[in-house]
Amino acid sequence: MEERVESEKLARYRRLDELEEMYPLYTSEQTLGHEAVLLAQKQAAILGEMSMLSEDDDSYNLYNVLEKSLRNDSIFELADTRNQIRSINDYNEQYLERYMNSESAESHMGTIMRIAEQKAGRDLSWKEWLAEYASEAELLSFLQYHNHIIEQQQTDPDAYEHISEEKRMFMSAVEQLRAAGTLVKIEGSIPADEVELIVGDIFNMIMQERTGFYNIGVDEMYIQQGYEMGPRGRMKEYLHNVRHIAVHELVHAVLGESFKQFDTPIAARWINEAVTEALTIRIDELNGFKDTGLTYHAERNLLELLLSKSTNVDLGMKLAYRAFSGTLDDREAFLAYLDIVWDSSDVLEKVNQAIGLEEVRLAGSVRKVNSVIRVAAINVVHANLVTDPSKILLDYEDMIALLPGAAKE
Ligand SMILES: [Zn+2]
Numbered sequence: 001m002e003e004r005v006e007s008e009k010l011a012r013y014r015r016l017d018e019l020e021e022m023y024p025l026y027t028s029e030q031t032l033g034h035e036a037v038l039l040a041q042k043q044a045a046i047l048g049e050m051s052m053l054s055e056d057d058d059s060y061n062l063y064n065v066l067e068k069s070l071r072n073d074s075i076f077e078l079a080d081t082r083n084q085i086r087s088i089n090d091y092n093e094q095y096l097e098r099y100m101n102s103e104s105a106e107s108h109m110g111t112i113m114r115i116a117e118q119k120a121g122r123d124l125s126w127k128e129w130l131a132e133y134a135s136e137a138e139l140l141s142f143l144q145y146h147n148h149i150i151e152q153q154q155t156d157p158d159a160y161e162h163i164s165e166e167k168r169m170f171m172s173a174v175e176q177l178r179a180a181g182t183l184v185k186i187e188g189s190i191p192a193d194e195v196e197l198i199v200g201d202i203f204n205m206i207m208q209e210r211t212g213f214y215n216i217g218v219d220e221m222y223i224q225q226g227y228e229m230g231p232r233g234r235m236k237e238y239l240h241n242v243r244h245i246a247v248h249e250l251v252h253a254v255l256g257e258s259f260k261q262f263d264t265p266i267a268a269r270w271i272n273e274a275v276t277e278a279l280t281i282r283i284d285e286l287n288g289f290k291d292t293g294l295t296y297h298a299e300r301n302l303l304e305l306l307l308s309k310s311t312n313v314d315l316g317m318k319l320a321y322r323a324f325s326g327t328l329d330d331r332e333a334f335l336a337y338l339d340i341v342w343d344s345s346d347v348l349e350k351v352n353q354a355i356g357l358e359e360v361r362l363a364g365s366v367r368k369v370n371s372v373i374r375v376a377a378i379n380v381v382h383a384n385l386v387t388d389p390s391k392i393l394l395d396y397e398d399m400i401a402l403l404p405g406a407a408k409e
Contacts, residue, residue, distance in 0.1 A: 030222055031150045032084065032203040033143030036077035040140055043070045078139055084203065086131040092207045093127050099202055100126045108145045112138055146201075153199045163197045163246060170250050173286040182318050183254070184326035195253050196220050197246055213249075223249055248280040248295070255279075255324045264331055265348040266323055270355060270378055274299035275324050278317065298378040305385055306351070310341040344393040354381045354392045 050063045088096060100109065116133050117124050124133060130142060153159065177183040200213075200222035213222050223245045255276065260267045277296040284290075307316035316337060323334035338347040358377035359369045384391045 030198075030204050031147050031201045033077065033081045033140075034147055036074055036081060036140060037143050037147045039070050039074040039077060040144070043067060043074065046070065074140075075136065078136055078143075081143065082131055082139065085127060088127055088207055093125065095202055095206050096126050104149065105145070109142060112141070150199070150201050159199065166246050167195075167197070167250065169287045170247055170283060173283040174254055176286060177282075177321075182321050184322050184330055195250065197249070198222050244280065244284065244289075247283055248276060251276045251279050251283065259324065259331065262328075262331075265335065265346075265352050266331055268348075268352045268355075270299045270352075270374075271303060271348070272324070274303035275320050278303065279321060298375045298382070302351075302378050302382045302385075305382055306338060306342075306347070310337075316341070342389065342393060344389075347393060350393050351381060351385075354384070 046063055046067050050060065050067065099105070112134075113124070113126075113129060116129055116138075120133065130139060134142065174183065178185050198220055205213075205222065266272070273296045277300055303320070304313070307313050307320070310316055319330075319334040319337050322330040335346075335348055339345055344350070355377050358380045359373055362373045362376050362380075363369050381392060
């Protein structure tokens with residue numbers, strides 16, 4: 001009799017281990033509220049187990065404690081999520097409205113929303129409702145819906161096929177550029193076909209002002225999603241947007257970003273994006289896509305201006321590609337080239353500093369450099385380089401004196 005109770009207990013402990021495995025808490029998933037959704041699933045499973053136990057059983061207490069701690073973790077996650085939604089700016093709020101304005105969102109969330117509006121006595125935006133009005137359970141059901149949609153997009157077979165074809169075409173263009181000496185193949189750079197392309201979440205992409213990002217350690221690359229996958233008819237529109245972004249992110253992967261470990265002015269974000277986007281357009285052209293480039297206009301304009309000082313722009317561009325894909329020698333060659341054509345020294349470093357100063361000046365009371373300020377600063381430096389390069393290509397000491405916090409004597 002005693003033995004039987006013992007083995008039942010053991011079985012329950014084992015069941016707990018299984019639950020841990022079924023619902024791992026720490027994942028690399030990049031979807032809003034993913035942890036809260038996992039916690040809720042786990043909680044439901046544990047409640048199911050509890051219903052089979054008698055109240056005076058030891059293991060009942062164990063389940064009870066576990067269930068309570070899960071509930072606490074979940075509340076913490078939901079509060080985090082609410083804060084993130086609360087901080088969405090007016091501009092990005094439009095994306096949220098469009099995202100939730102789909103047929104599937106209507107059928108999953110529409111009724112809850114209308115009841116909330118009735119209670120409030122007026123129309124509510126999705127941001128308002130999620131951040132301020134939705135109960136914990138309602139917020140959780142939104143997150144379950146959202147995670148479901150993102151998972152659907154990430155596992156869509158058409159999208160997967162499309163992305164695989166994209167990668168294949170991309171690699172053949174890269175091989176052509178390497179054969180022509182435009183790109184350098186460095187040791188340890190990651191072949192694009194080993195990189196996993198994953199459709200990202202609007203809360204982590206568009207709303208964080210990112211079109212894509214690359215987790216180097218795990219070779220996962222998240223790309224911006226369309227607003228909805230929805231019915232098949234909208235698929236093409238979505239894939240068209242994804243194609244250019246996927247290539248841009250693959251270019252980041254092929255360039256390797258190893259230069260970022262070094263103290264080099266080419267690691268500045270603006271020139272990294274300018275070169276990446278220029279190469280993206282080049283690869284698109286090689287594959288028969290006519291792209292004028294969708295992003296980083298200001299960055300590319302400034303790069304073009306820096307290179308157009310010489311009559312041989314193609315040479316400058318080739319040196320830039322090599323600097324980003326190559327070794328120390330390639331980086332030095334590019335920087336030396338800029339110094340020669342502008343008849344100055346440390347040209348790129350000075351341009352970077354001028355942009356940094358402009359950002360601080362423009363951010364002023366905002367105190368935070370956002371994408372609008374970043375672009376504006378690049379445009380100011382561009383204009384100054386056209387009208388009066390000496391304003392930008394200052395001597396080093398004069399530049400330092402202009403930095404905020406420089407000692408005034
Ligand atoms: Zn980029």
